[in-house]
Amino acid sequence: MADKRVVVVGGGVAGLFTAWDLVRAGGVEVDVLEMSHPGDGSSGRSVGMVETQYFEPADVAVRAYGREVYSALVAEHELTFTHGGYLRLGRTDADLERFRESIETQRAVGIEDAVVLTPDELAKRWGHLVVDDLSGGLFGAWDGYVDGYEVCQVLARLVRAAGGRVHTGTRLLGAERPDAWRLETTRGVFEADVVVNAAGSWAGPVGELLGAPVALTPQLHGAVTVELAHDVPFTPFIMDYIPGSGVEGVYFRSERADQLIAGLHTEEAIAPTVDPDVALGSLPMPEVERIIELLLPRLHNVDDMAIGRSWTGTYPMTSTLSPLTGPHPDQPSVVYAAGGGGNGIQLGPAIARHAADAILERPAPFGEHALAWQVTAGAAI
Template identity: 45%
Template sequence: MGKTRVVIVGAGVVGLSAALQLSEAGNYDITVAETDHIGSGSSSRSVGIVETQYIEHFDIEVRAYGHRFIRALAEQSDLQLHMNGYLRLADSDATLGQYELSVARQRECGVGDAQVLDVDDVKALIPFMEMSDRAGALLGASDFYLDGYLFANLMAARARDNGVTVLQRARVLECEWTADGEAELRTERGTLHADLVVNAAGAWAGRVGEILGAPVTLYPELHHAVTVVSKTAAASRIPSVMDYVPGDGAEGVYLRPEGESEFFAGLHSEQASRSAVDLDDVPLSAVDGDFVAALAESFSTRFPGLEDAQLGSGWSGLFPMSFDSRPLVGPHPANEQVICALGSGGNGIQLSPAIGRTVVEYVRGERPSMAAPGSDWDPQRMPANPGDIAGIQQSTPTSGVRE
């Protein structure tokens, strides 16, 4: 019996995680088709945070798997993980109570060093942060950040060693399904034949879905980040900070160290605005002036002790947001030969290992160990009529983070 042919569309961290794990899982002929180059989309523009500071067990479980997967990969390579920790601020005592529940659930998922801090503990850890309007925080001591571009290229190299073909500059142009269920994908580098196709095209997954005859409603949102320079803060000894309160309708400021005297900063929200950018004209090298003004105000309010802080250069990236702000992972309702691996929003790096594993389990005909049918990631929840999306309540994860 010949190998099952699988074409994965997209060579970002999600597509490459699926390719790498599938190459280790069985008898498959795997090709990754990428429009540009490896990691050229959102993966290379992420701030690369990997953490488990969520409340719901499922949200923690999938991230704990990503934690283990990435750390194991780093131990076998020269991929550098910056183990600075991650701090999630709490706006109330009730939120702190939820954080205590998170600590217990993280232990169930194998994460043993999360802890709840009171205001004094936080001030001792980060003296320059304003905490008069916050009740404390949730600290993940073993959380880390990495370079998304290097992570993507490492997985691509490992996948190639396992026999995976990675085609760059191979935009998918058309797809025809034959009578015997074979997909013929015409790309800029020739025609590919597949028994199964994985849509892992990130912000472009909506377009790819149309080509495959497996449409998805996706909102590619433009988000920005800037560098912050401070000579007084020992950045390398400070955990990443997220001051986002899910569900309050406002964006929260985040701060991630970069070297000894710099940080990356931005504003985060977990919910889709349902306003997409023009993918043919995305200003990825520019930062919106209104964003800079909003960030400057939020930054000075939360970090008043960094009096010498100066905003530096910035960049933009795309969040591929689904209709309800949750990933879509599994067979498409209209065509089970198309496996969705999309809609990870601003969490692609930390979710990519669990998304990849779920794809592998579906390809192998197994019941997924984490995101099984009926889970928050099940594509079957997509409305048959895109017009029905307007009335769907967006999910509000109990705690979220930009990558």
């Protein structure tokens, strides 16, 4: 029997993890179409955090799966992973209660290294942090960061080595489906039985081309380097944001002993939706100022710091605030692997697993959470 032909649109983490799952499963012919080069979208512009410090069992389970997949990439394929730790800050007793529940939830999926730290313990470990206003922190020692661009390069190499094809400079322009898919691109026509929409922030326009629209709400985010006049002890990735809080929070981590990377994070749709082709460059000055305004009170003795370089990228957010994975309800031969938002690097393996399972007709591994990520039709916003 001929292999099922799958074309994956998008060479970011979502598309390449999906392609890798498919080529490893066998029985599938895989072509990845990337209009630029692997990692040139949001994946290469992220700060690469991979962690499990979440609250809902399903949110923890999909990240625990990501942890396993990244661990395998490190062990077997030499991906670089900096295990600098992840610390979520809490301000109230209610935050602490959620942190304790998170520890139990993480243990239930085999994660043993997460701990709740008191303000005294925080101060002892990281003396340069201001902790007076905190009730404590949720700390995962294993957690850390990858380089999203490197992840894409490693995956593209693995996909090619396993017989898949990754086409750079190949943009999907149009599609028709008389019988099988005929996909018109800047580099000729590709035929497929199934098309995976892994086009990140462009998944809206790509979905329209495929007659399988969804509501995407890409948002502009960025990060800035903070140059310190003196060395500070290694700072884990510190997240001063609680999911569901309704306000964005600051995050920062050490890049070097005298340099931090910092940005603003939210998992809610509180920033304006942008066109995926929005001009990318440095962070607008008001946002840099807001980062510094939130960062400075959190650190002792950094009055002499200076702002370094900054960059921007888009979070591929969805109207449901969750990833979209699986077949489109109106066009089941279009499978989504999209909507990672501000968490697409850590969720990439699970997003890909859902998409690949739908194509290979394997049972979904995360139980009911697969339903929460189900694709619903919607107009691109």
